[in-house]
Amino acid sequence: MRRVLVIGCPGAGKSTFARRLRDATGLPLHYLDMLWHNPDRTTVTRAEFDERLQRILEEDAWILDGNFARTLPKRLEYCDTVFFLNFPTDVCLEGVEGRSGMKREDMPWVEHEFDEEFRQYIIDFPAERRPQMVDALEDAAARRGVRVHTLTSRAELVQALADVLSGLEVGRARACLTFIMYRYATYWASR
Template sequence: MIEQPEQRIAVIGCPGAGKSTLATLIARATDLPLIHLDAEHWQPGWVEPEREAWLARAAALADGPHWVIDGMYNSTLPARLRRPTLVVYLDLPTATCLWGAMKRVRRWRGRSRPDMTEGCPEKLDAEFVAYILTFRRRIRPLVERLLAGSDVRVIRLTSTRDRARFTAALTHGELAAGVA
C-alpha cells in the first residue's frame, strides 16, 4: 500500500473575508476532509468550551495528516500554523470583511449556518464588529509574524478580485491536483 503525502491546508483571515466558503471549495477540489473551527469551538447557545479543552481539541484536529481547516481562533493559531503544507491567507480590506459579515448575517439571521454548530444562530454584535474593525491593527501583525517565521507555502489573497480568481481556478479544476 502506497501512503499518500500529508496534505493540510489552513484557510485564515479576518471574519467576513470568506474563509468558510473558500475552505469548502478547496475541500471539494482536493477531496480533503473539511474542518470548520467555528463548528468545533462553539457549543449550542454560543457557549465556549474551557480554554484548555479547546486548545487540546484544536491541536488534535491539526495533528491529522489530511485536512482543510478554516478559522482564526488566535489562541490556537501558533500551533495550527506549524502544521499546514499550504496556508491560504485572506488578507482583505476591513470594509470588505465587514460587508461580508453583514451579508452573512442577513442571509442566516436567526438560523445556524452550515459551518457553525447547530443552536448558534447567526448574529452580529458590537464585540464581533469591533474584532473585525481592529483585526488589521491587532491580529494581522501576529499572523504576519507567524507566517514570516514559517517555511510553509502561503497564497495571500488581498482583494475580492484575487479571491474570485482563486475560486475560479478551483472551480475549473486548475488547482485540484496538488494544491498543497
Template sequence: MYNRILIIGSCGSGKSTLARSLHEATGLPVVHLDALHWLPGWTERPREEFDALLMAELVKPRWIIDGNFGRTLPLRLGYCDAVIWLDYNRFTCLWGVVKRVISSHGRTRPDMGAGCPERFDWAFMKFVWGFNGQNRAKYEKLLGETKGVAVFRARNRRALRKIMKNWT
C-alpha cells in the first residue's frame, strides 16, 4: 500500500502509539523523531547531527516516521508517499500528555532518546495548548501544496479508526 508514512500532529495526539500499531500491521520500521533529537538528560542533539540522522532514515525504502519538528516537514514530505495528520483538539492532546506522564513518569519511553525520563513540565503543557494555533495553517498550506502524497487527516479518534480500517 504505502512504504513511507509520516505521522504528524500535536504532542499527546498519539503519534507514537499509532506508529507502533501501523508497524504491527504493515511490518514497516518505525523512526521516532524524538529519539533522534534528544540526547540523555533532555539535551538537544546539534542540528547538523539531527539532520544527518534524519536524512539517513529518509533515503531508506520503507519507514514510518512519527514526530513534528516543523523545520524538517518540507524535507520529509519530499520523501513520503502518505501522511497521517492527527489534527485533534487541544483538550484531547493535553489529556494524552497527562495520561502519558502518569503512566510513564520517571521512565524513558521507547519512542524517546535514552536517558530522557518522562516528566511533567508546565512549559510543555503550554506548548501543547498553543500547538494548533501555531501550526494548523502551516500544515494545511504545506499539505495542500504537496503533490503525489496521500494525506489522511483525522480530527478525532473515531475518524482515525475509520481511516485505519483500510490499513490494518
C-alpha cells in the first residue's frame, strides 16, 4: 500500500480517516480541496489543478483525500488501494453539521454554516454520485488489481486502520493503534 485514495460522500469522515492513515503509515497526505481552493474562496483553473494533481500522482507514495469525480479515473490509474467510505446519508449529514465552525487542515478556510446547496448535494449523493464511483472502482479492481476497501460504518473504519497497522512492526503498530483508538473514541464521543 503506497498510493492510496480515500473517497466517499462529504461528511463520511474521509479527512479524519486519511489523517489517521497518514499517522499510521507515514505516507504523505494531500487534500484535493487544498489543491482546488484558494484561501479567498476562489478556485484555481482546471489546468492548474490537473498539473498539481499530476505532480502528486507521479510521486512514489501518497494518500489522496477527496472525490472530484472528473479526476477519479486518472487517480485510479495510479493508485494501488482505495478506501471507499460508503456511509448512510444521515451519518454524512451529521458529520458535516458537526464540523461547521471548526478549523480543518483539509480546507483553506472555516465553514461557519452548512448551506442548503451542500446539504442537497449530500442527500443526492447516493443516487447521483455513488453509482459512478462504484462502477469506476469495480473496473479498477478488475483491470488493474486495485484493492478496494468499502467501509460502511465507523467500526469498519477502526478495523481497517487496525488491519493496516497489523502490517507494521509491532512497536510502531501498538503505539499507532493506541493513539488512533483514543482519537477516534474521543472524536466520535463528542458527536
